[in-house]
Amino acid sequence: EIVLTQSPGTLSLSPGERATLSCRASQSVSISYLAWYQQKPGQAPRLLVYGASSRATGIPDRFSGSGSGTDFTLTISRLEPEDFAIYYCQQFGTSPYTFGLGTKLEIK
Amino acid sequence: QVQLQQWGAGLLKPSETLSLTCVVSGGSLGIYQWSWIRQSPGKGLEWIGEINRSGNTNYNPSLKTRVSLSIDTAQNQFSLTLYSMTAADSAVYYCARGGGSDYWGQGTLVTVSS
Numbered sequence: 001e002i003v004l005t006q007s008p009g010t011l012s013l014s015p016g017e018r019a020t021l022s023c024r025a026s027q028s029v030s031i032s033y034l035a036w037y038q039q040k041p042g043q044a045p046r047l048l049v050y051g052a053s054s055r056a057t058g059i060p061d062r063f064s065g066s067g068s069g070t071d072f073t074l075t076i077s078r079l080e081p082e083d084f085a086i087y088y089c090q091q092f093g094t095s096p097y098t099f100g101l102g103t104k105l106e107i108k
Numbered sequence: 109q110v111q112l113q114q115w116g117a118g119l120l121k122p123s124e125t126l127s128l129t130c131v132v133s134g135g136s137l138g139i140y141q142w143s144w145i146r147q148s149p150g151k152g153l154e155w156i157g158e159i160n161r162s163g164n165t166n167y168n169p170s171l172k173t174r175v176s177l178s179i180d181t182a183q184n185q186f187s188l189t190l191y192s193m194t195a196a197d198s199a200v201y202y203c204a205r206g207g208g209s210d211y212w213g214q215g216t217l218v219t220v221s222s
Contacts, residue, residue, distance in 0.1 A: 035208035044202055044212035045153070056210055088153060092207030096168040099153035 002027055002091050004100035012108040019076040021103045023089035028069050033093030036065055036074045039102075040085045048087075049074065079105075110135040114203045114213035116188075120220050126190040130203030130213050137161040137181055140205050144177065144188045147215075148199035158207065159186055193220045 003026040013019055023034075031052035037045035047056040049065035052072055062077040076083055084107050089100045116128035130142070137160075144156040157167040159177040167175055171190070179186040190197065198220045203213040 033207065044204075044215055045209070046212075047208065047210045050208040050210075090153075090208065092155075095166055096170070097155040097207055099155070101152050 001096050002029065002094050002098050004089050004091060004098055006087075006089060006100035006103050008103060009101075010104045010106060012106050013079055014108045015079050015081055017079050019079055019083070019105055021074040021076075021087050021105075023067075023072040023074070023100055025070040025072075025091060027094075029072075029091045030093040031068050033091055034065075034067070034072055035090045035092065036063075037088045037090065038083075038085050039088065045088060076105075081107075110205065110211045112203050112205065112211055112213040114201075114216055116201075116216055116218075118217050118219060120193050120218065121222055122194055122220060124193050124220075126188070126193050126197070126201075126218060128188045128201055128203070128216055128218075129185055130187070131183065131185040132205075133184070137179065137184060137186075141166075141207055142179065142186045143204045143207065143209060144201065145204055145209070146197075146199040146201045146218075151199075154199075156188065156190075156201075193218075195220050 005024045007022045034052040036049040039045045053065045064075045066073050086102045086104050088102045111133045114130040141158040143158040147153050159165045174191045176189040200215045202215050205211040
């Protein structure tokens, strides 16, 4: 199965700063099948980005995804207080579909 | 607005069977895949499997011998059955639409304990 490694494990930043989250795959992932999610405590994950770079409905444009092959990035251009959460990448192009272990974005 | 509402027993004894159902409102089952995903502190997010309206299934090999997904197009719902539950299966179980899941159920906390 494809293993997704997210880094860093924890990212400590202040509101207004830029966040860059990485997701590296153990083998090539089609960009059509790479997604990013945000999860807050007690809530289901929320789809942010699909197809590696397309924002899901209602997602602010401060969120952007990029990458191809085995290296993907989620960038949050200017952090808002509500952005502090855990972020997961997922590939759903090769079964079994897999998720990374997440990056916790915390307030510095 | 599509909504997924899931229900089922949350407390099981070892060797019992988990049964969860997810009803879709605000839209039809359509052309989508319908997924089950679970989340535990020890294993993170784990994809269990998916089913489409034709009943075609795709399971995670790690659970394939114990899992069954079904779909009821008349009731606009789909279900998860997981046999021979153990403590390692304790997790929050989610239903969701699609492989890249844009709609999720509220989650069901399932605890397996004697």
